[in-house]
């Protein structure tokens with residue numbers, strides 16, 4: 479199902495309700511100059527493995543029966559759900575990263591937004607797919623919101639890994655990025671203070687305010703300011719920006735604000751509905767697998783649009 483609002487505008491943008499693996503498989507090689515993704519850690523398939531030790535039970539007691547009908551008492555030694563959650567996460571991510579790499583333009587950039595708990599596992603995986611020389615930055619997005627546990631340093635940052643397909647040929651426009659105030663303005667000239675400084679790989683930016691105008695109501699919504707920085711630096715005006723874990727569509731909002739085209743994919747109808755509401759006034763959006771004015775449903779194989 480492809481739905482397009484009758485705006486008279488040529489289609490520039492796409493919002494797609496689909497599993498991203500299916501959607502990516504339908505895209506041509508090297509067709510996306512910029513990809514940003516923010517995958518959920520909880521894939522909903524978390525496993526738990528428990529290690530047991532057993533000893534023979536006295537006089538028929540115990541919780542297990544072994545060879546010859548003997549009864550055994552088992553003791554739980556360790557629960558391995560933590561490690562398994564990471565294994566599971568990487569199994570989910572890996573084919574999607576391969577597809578992302580295939581679809582990424584020859585001079586394209588790839589940003590992977592992660593929680594610090596899984597960032598190092600994911601980095602090893604992406605290094606294998608892209609090659610270590612394609613890794614350019616680990617961006618730390620630091621914020622300050624929520625509780626502060628006393629037993630450790632309060633965790634107040636996300637990690638964004640930045641890769642390019644070809645480290646000898648990629649787009650990076652440092653002058654297009656918003657500048658920051660100097661930390662010690664007294665140490666630099668007034669001209670420099672007025673101009674601000676170019677950001678480093680540590681970005682201080684507030685989370686989306688729970689009461690602010692930017693809020694869509696989608697629980698994992700990321701700030702527009704963070705996405706605008708990525709889009710401004712790593713794409714040209716008119717380029718296509720792809721986000722295949724799109725959620726509330728922040729990547730699309732950044733692309734739109736900076737004169738780029740977007741293709742947003744999410745497998746949940748709730749997410750696509752939030753995007754449809756967010757971009758309701760925007761002409762030239764093709765909705766795939768979803769009718770923004772009516773019912774939503776998962777896309778059928780025979781409804782895949784030709785690309």
Ligand SMILES: C[S@@+](CC[C@H](N)C(=O)[O-])C[C@H]1O[C@@H](n2cnc3c(N)ncnc32)[C@H](O)[C@@H]1O
Nearest residue numbers: 497498516698699700723725726728744745746
């Ligand atoms: C962390 S949220 C993204 C939030 C987004 N960056 C924003 O600013 O709103 C991750 C999204 O990935 C989507 N998702 C999870 N598995 C997916 C899959 N296999 N295919 C497409 N989307 C998926 C979820 O529905 C969720 O909306």
